[in-house]
Structures are given as structure tokens and as C-alpha cells.
Amino acid sequence: MPELARAVTSTPHSGIRNMAEIARQIPNVIRLEVGDPDFVTPTHIIEAAASAALAGYTGYPPSAGYESLRELIAEKVTRRNEVATKADEVVVTTGAGGGLFTTLLALLNPGDEVLVSDPVWPGYPAQIHLQNGVLKRFPLDRRRGFALDPDALEGAIGPRTRILIINSPCNPTGAVYAEGELRRVIEIAERHDLWVISDEAYDEIILDGHGISLAALGGRDRIITVFSFSKTYAMTGWRIGYVVASAELASTIGKMQEPVVASASSLSQKGAEAALQGPQDVVGEMVTSYRERLDLAMELLDTEGIGYVRPRGAFYLMVDISSAGDSLEFAKSLLREERVATVPGSAFGPGAEGMVRVSLASSRENLELGLRALSKCLRRQTAVKR
């Protein structure tokens, strides 16, 4: 048999998927590892997609997306993200994941360095590796809730660094970067002539304070912002997101979808139109529910004397299990002994070692049961270690 491409065989398996695969083989597991909302997509969105199918929206859409959806997205980004945007600066993509991949295709030459934070969502390292880029990490400031440290970021830039990926609100840390830090990111990108991909897949999942879109602060010609319908409207399975960039780059990214996916799905695009045009209180209700679950989780962990990093956005909670030792070993024990799935911090990079990620997009009941079991397992493992 001929061999597969080296970039594929040498790509490490995502630590999130690893745990999910083990969890699937064990009956009655409490699933706190997945970043998939436990809500079903709001009914009016599903109805709009179903009506669109019956109305004949079953052919190929334009590669950059329906003009009607791009107009609605441009209006959303202008109003809610405060980044004045026109429809020709928008490309509708197959989720934020697809948008990131085509954006990297448009920007990355083999051997170019791409700078990401540590910890980071494992999707970036995998995509960079698959496209023969070189991953470089800069540390987040763990003592300050994994805040962005612009000096540490700048210190990691080398002569081959061409692209910087910023993710706020951040998965897995829940950090929402402050305006001053983001302004410095733009200055640094300008000084070192970098592209900046700003992953804002969780732009509307703000648990505390408010989020800022990087491009709202300037540097528009070098910033590409990636958004998603997945988390905001509980539409993870619809595979729909969008990229905002200069009209020229947006057109390139749109063209690059043609030979691979052609475009995002026609029915998902029609659902996305309904999501943007319909009532927005569905988003507020889901965010309120994540906030309530966070309060529940923090109260429980406080009572048990377990440390955590308080998230300000997205829907994850990083829990300190360092007294038990290695995060992968702990996550495996928790799964085997208590049937609770989490993600070991090591899946996100060395900067999250000693922690596990718990998803707040799980039911209150599961969250409570899961965290109690985590506490029990942590006590046991800590005692063994001593």
C-alpha cells in the first residue's frame, strides 16, 4: 500500500476527540468534555431551513455565500461587533473551522511560523501542521486568569513568523482580552508585519463584562476575523460560520472554497439568515443559562476547596487538579473510576498542565454530578500522591 501524506500521519490526534472516543465506549458517561451546547437550535431557525428546502434552495449557492446572507452578516458585524463592514468583505464558510482553514490556505507558505497562545484550542496546531506551517506558542499569564501578555507575545516572534492567531473569548481559558492588550497586539502586528487571524467564534458568549472585536480597534488591512453560528445559536451541526477580511482577501478566500466545499450548505445559510433576522433573546437566554451553570460550578468548587480560573466568556471552566499530578492521567482516572469525561489541560498545550477543562454547555444536573465526582477523584488521587 502506498503511504499517506506525512503531514497527515504526523498530526497528533486532538486531546478532546481522544477523550470523546474513550467516553463513547463506556456506558452512562457524564460528558463534560465537549464544546457542544446541550440546547437544540431555536425552532424558528429550523423552520426557516425546512421552508427554504421546500422552496427550492437545493442548488449550489455562490462560493462566498448568498448575497442576502452576506448583507445580513455585514450589518451584524457593523452593529454588534462595531466593525463597519460591507457584504463584499464577508465570506460564508463551513463553520469557523472551515473559515480558519481556508484563511490559512490563503496566507501560509510551507515553513512559515504561526504564533498561537499557550494554552490554545487544538484545532489551530492541527490545521497549521496539515498545511506545513510551523507552530510557535507564546505563554498566557496564568496568574491573571490567562490574560494576554503582549510582551510575551512579542518575545516569541522570530524572522519567520508571518501569522498570529488571537482567540477572544478564549477556548479553553474563558479569558476575554482587555482593550489595552488588544491595542498592543495591533501595534506589534504592524511592527513585525504580521497577518492577524482573530478567532471570535464565541463573540456573543460573554459571561462577565463585555467583549471587543479586535478589528474595531484598527489594523483592518491585516486582520481577518473568523466568526461562527455554532455556539451563538446552538448550530454546531449546521457547519456554518463566516470570515470578515478586506474585499480582496475575502474574494480570494471565497474562490478557495470552490474546489473543495464549493460553498457552505444552502439550507444552513437560509437557517443562518433566520438566526440573524429573528429574535435575539434566544441568545441571551442561552448565555444566562451558561452564567447560572458557572455560578453553580464555582459555588461547588469553592465549597470543596478546589481552584479554578474564572471564565469571562465562552463556556468552559479550567479546574485546578495539580495536586493529583499529570492532567491526562487524572482525566483518564476520572473517566474510568467515576465515568466523567473532561479534557486534560495538556491537550491545549503545556501552559494548561495541572488543569482539566469542564464544559458549561452541559446540563446543570450533569455539571453538578460531574463536579462532585471530580472532587471525590481529586481527593483520592491527591492522597495517593502524598
Ligand code: PLP
Ligand atoms: N474556534 C474555536 C476557538 C473553537 O472552540 C471552535 C469549536 O469548538 C471553532 C473555532 C470551530 O467552530 P465551528 O463549529 O464554527 O467550526
